[in-house]
């Protein structure tokens with residue numbers, strides 16, 4: 001049994017999810033994977049009292065030489081790392097899960113290559129640091145931890161597990177305790193500036209419904225936050241805020257849904273929005289929901305964080321990198337479909353029934369997200385997409401962020417048909433979706449050009 005428990009403990013979150021799903025299928029269990037247990041988030045958000053910058057020398061160099069970076073093998077992390085490599089001359093010590101330094105470096109390099117943003121000249125400035133957010137001291141040996149504590153000037157903490165199905169208890173070690181360990185590093189030996197990637201979902205509590213929330217508004221309410229992921233991000237941001245109130249120089253970036261690169265379309269194809277577009281296209285139907293979507297392309301997000309994080313007066317501030325022009329979910333649905341490939345719009349309960357029916361007999365991109373779409377998560381028996389209806393969500397204000405970016409060329413692109421076409425092209429290039437399934441006439445040309453594109457990619461890799 002001990003052996004079995006340790007084998008389960010060693011599984012990655014994705015492997016654990018698959019195991020739970022297989023067990024549920026075998027036993028016919030209908031309980032959701034992620035029941036929103038009553039976690040007292042305010043108690044969870046008490047920062048370890050030993051983490052404090054008090055009495056330590058403060059690193060103030062405007063041109064950091066050594067930057068500690070988490071999440072370089074992820075989506076935003078790839079683009080942010082490249083942007084910072086371009087804009088600074090620092091060396092990046094990147095926390096990475098791997099069995100050896102060589103594999104760690106390869107994982108980072110491969111990730112940048114897949115998004116088409118790798119350059120050999122970056123190589124010497126990327127140093128892998130083997131570790132794991134889930135472990136004390138981030139799983140870094142004490143000797144290296146002390147060296148990093150003494151030599152790192154700035155930290156970008158961007159890694160997290162973005163699983164929308166797991167409960168708080170499963171995600172806490174990465175998203176909450178991992179953030180606490182990053183704060184420990186920031187306060188150890190000398191005080192380092194910290195840039196932290198948060199989410200606008202910290203305002204998910206129904207207490208914020210239909211209220212305007214700006215960068216300066218406090219994040220007080222946690223009641224009614226249902227998603228385990230959002231609960232962990234709420235607690236993690238509160239820990240970061242506590243460290244800020246103890247004197248740590250911190251910037252917080254609240255992110256909306258991050259969409260693909262506005263020019264190349266490069267997007268994390270495991271991302272929720274990509275899976276939604278693919279799954280609904282495969283099912284040939286979308287649910288009718290009254291939700292506003294704030295999607296910011298990853299190039300805007302990365303450029304904005306890289307710029308803002310280097311402004312001396314930005315320290316201590318919070319930024320909303322939400323799209324100033326949110327769109328109705330209908331717009332996203334319509335722009336992703338075509339007249340040649342008509343699609344049905346179904347009331348949510350009928351769409352749920354179709355999802356259950358479709359996933360019984362065919363592969364569908366939404367199969368693993370079924371608990372998210374089907375299970376009631378609130379006392380009112382609402383699923384998460386229903387909770388995200390316009391009448392239940394806040395209005396995100398980002399005026400202070402736009403003001404801080406004024407005078408630069410960093411502007412969040414509007415979501416329109418052109419941008420969606422860029423994304424669909426990327427989906428086809430990468431074999432995520434095929435041109436016939438989407439059925440737009442312009443994809444005839446894309447099909448002709450694809451062999452040349454693939455050849456180019458092959459030479460690049």
Ligand SMILES: NC(=O)c1ccc[n+]([C@@H]2O[C@H](COP(=O)([O-])OP(=O)(O)OC[C@H]3O[C@@H](n4cnc5c(N)ncnc54)[C@H](OP(=O)(O)O)[C@@H]3O)[C@@H](O)[C@H]2O)c1
Pocket residue numbers: 070071072073074075076077095096097131132133134157158159160161162174197198199200233255256257258259268271
């Ligand atoms: N994407 C969005 O739409 C969105 C929206 C709002 C906020 N955010 C926030 O933005 C940040 C980046 O998101 P993303 O979309 O770039 O995520 P992502 O593509 O899923 O990348 C997550 C990164 O975190 C790393 N990570 C996860 N667990 C780890 C652990 N135990 N130890 C070390 N590293 C670990 C992953 O490493 P592996 O490769 O080893 O798994 C990966 O590099 C996150 O903080 C997220 O909460 C994202």
